[in-house]
Amino acid sequence: MKKLLSFIFFYLLLSSSIFLAKAQELEARVTINHTQIETTRTEVFDALQTKLTDFLNNHKWTEIPFRENEKIQCNFNITVNKYTQDENAFECSLLMNSSRPVYGSTYNTVAYSVNDKDFTFTFGEFDQLEYQENQIDNNLVALLAYYAYMIIGMDLDTMAPMGGTDCFHIAQDIATAGDNLGFPGWKPFGDSGNRFGLLNDYMDGAMEGMREFNYIYHRKGLDRMTEAPDSARATIAEALDMLHDANKAKNMTKVAQLFTEYKRDELVNIFSKKGTKEEKDKAYEILFAIDASQNNTWEKIKK
Numbered sequence: 001m002k003k004l005l006s007f008i009f010f011y012l013l014l015s016s017s018i019f020l021a022k023a024q025e026l027e028a029r030v031t032i033n034h035t036q037i038e039t040t041r042t043e044v045f046d047a048l049q050t051k052l053t054d055f056l057n058n059h060k061w062t063e064i065p066f067r068e069n070e071k072i073q074c075n076f077n078i079t080v081n082k083y084t085q086d087e088n089a090f091e092c093s094l095l096m097n098s099s100r101p102v103y104g105s106t107y108n109t110v111a112y113s114v115n116d117k118d119f120t121f122t123f124g125e126f127d128q129l130e131y132q133e134n135q136i137d138n139n140l141v142a143l144l145a146y147y148a149y150m151i152i153g154m155d156l157d158t159m160a161p162m163g164g165t166d167c168f169h170i171a172q173d174i175a176t177a178g179d180n181l182g183f184p185g186w187k188p189f190g191d192s193g194n195r196f197g198l199l200n201d202y203m204d205g206a207m208e209g210m211r212e213f214n215y216i217y218h219r220k221g222l223d224r225m226t227e228a229p230d231s232a233r234a235t236i237a238e239a240l241d242m243l244h245d246a247n248k249a250k251n252m253t254k255v256a257q258l259f260t261e262y263k264r265d266e267l268v269n270i271f272s273k274k275g276t277k278e279e280k281d282k283a284y285e286i287l288f289a290i291d292a293s294q295n296n297t298w299e300k301i302k303k
Contacts, residue, residue, distance in 0.1 A: 025064070025152050027071040028056040034080040044125045045080070048090075052076065052144065055129045061148050062167065064156075072155050073108065074098035076147075078119065087122065094119040094143075097262065098151040100158060100218075104226035109218070112154035113262035118185035118194065119143060133170070136177040142186075146174045146195060157211055158218035168203055175199060193254045201253040210246035210256060213239050225270075233270055237279040244286045257291045264297055271301045 032049045034042065056076070075097055082091035097113035121140035129141055136142050149171040153164025175196045178186040185194050192201060201207060221236040247256035260267065271283045284301045287294070 023066045023068065023071075024057055024059065025061050025066050025072055026056050026074060026148060028053060028074045028076055030056070030076045030078065032078050032080065034083070037080055037083045039083070039085070041085075044083075044085075044088075044123070047125045048123055051127070051129055052078075055131075055141075055144055056148060059131060059148070061145075061152060064152075072098055072100065072111075072151055074151050088124045088127075089122050090120065092119040092121075093117045094147075096147060096151075098155065100155055102225065103223035109222055109266060110262045111158050111218075112151055114147075114150075114198070114258070116185065116195070118183075120183050120185070133173075136174060137181070139178065139181045139183045142174055142178040142181065146171050146178065149174065150199070154214075157214050159215070160219075161215045162208075162211055163215070165203075168199060171199055172203065192252055198255060198258070201250060201255050204250060204253075206249040207246050207253070207255060209242040209249075210259075213242040213246070214259075216242070221270075229274070233275045233279060236270060237275070237282055240283060240286045244289060247290050260287055260291050260294070264294060268297060268300045272303055 030049050030053045032045045032052075034045045037045075056074075075095075077095040079093045079095075080090060081093060083089070094114075094116040096116065098111050099108040100111045101107070102109050121138075121143060123140055129138070129144070131141050131145050136145070149167040153167030153171065156163035156167065175186055176188075179188060179196070186196055187194065188196050188200070191197050202210070216239040217236055221232050221239070224232040224235070243256055243259070247253070267283070267287065271280050280301050284298050287298045287301070
């Protein structure tokens with residue numbers, strides 16, 4: 001009997017380990033908005049939504065074990081601006097965001113968000129999407145794989161210092177391969193706000209402070225906000241210097257500004273009607289220096 005129980009325990013342990021090793025990283029929700037396209041045949045849009053969802057969620061992107069409740073929540077909202085049926089050609093824009101839970105609360109914080117206006121590809125209703133790391137010859141596959149690794153990498157950067165580096169290196173390889181496919185958004189050094197430019201800047205040595213800030217903001221700031229709000233707020237205020245210094249060190253980059261865009265309301269909530277005057281003044285000055293166009297929002301911090 002003892003041998004039987006031992007065998008059962010070993011089998012369950014082995015099964016759970018195998019399940020953990022194979023668990024996928026993403027729980028993506030994909031929506032396709034094709035209201036701008038005049039056509040009575042919508043099957044291709046339904047197929048696109050289904051296959052993108054399956055591709056993102058069913059592929060194992062890393063060797064990192066994820067439990068079911070640890071999957072990264074993300075949204076891919078795709079607007080079809082132009083569709084040429086004869087060529088299976090799509091010209092779209094993508095609004096993507098991913099989030100992660102904040103420890104000790106029911107609140108989810110945005111970990112990464114981007115508005116990609118060059119989300120362009122070809123897709124037929126019966127096309128199959130397959131990702132092979134060393135052979136990328138399909139721009140839709142390249143786009144999805146790139147953002148999968150960016151989402152996972154940014155999530156890992158909020159959990160550990162420089163935690164997403166391996167994922168970002170893979171995303172860089174995908175961006176290099178994507179540039180050879182002849183679609184917009186991949187061109188090296190063509191636009192600091194395109195896929196290559198943003199990632200290249202984020203991985204630049206001058207931006208290490210930005211990545212360190214990303215970790216401190218989430219793990220030592222937000223994740224401690226429930227148990228020690230004043231200390232957590234003070235930590236974020238102090239760490240803002242790192243964000244400011246990184247932005248100054250590479251002043252043409254849009255990386256810091258992008259961060260303040262998708263964290264805008266959250267940053268205001270951290271400091272508005274809370275914290276010391278010194279913390280409020282510092283937060284306002286740094287955020288204004290990074291993105292003066294949002295001054296009406298940053299003014300709320302002083303209240």
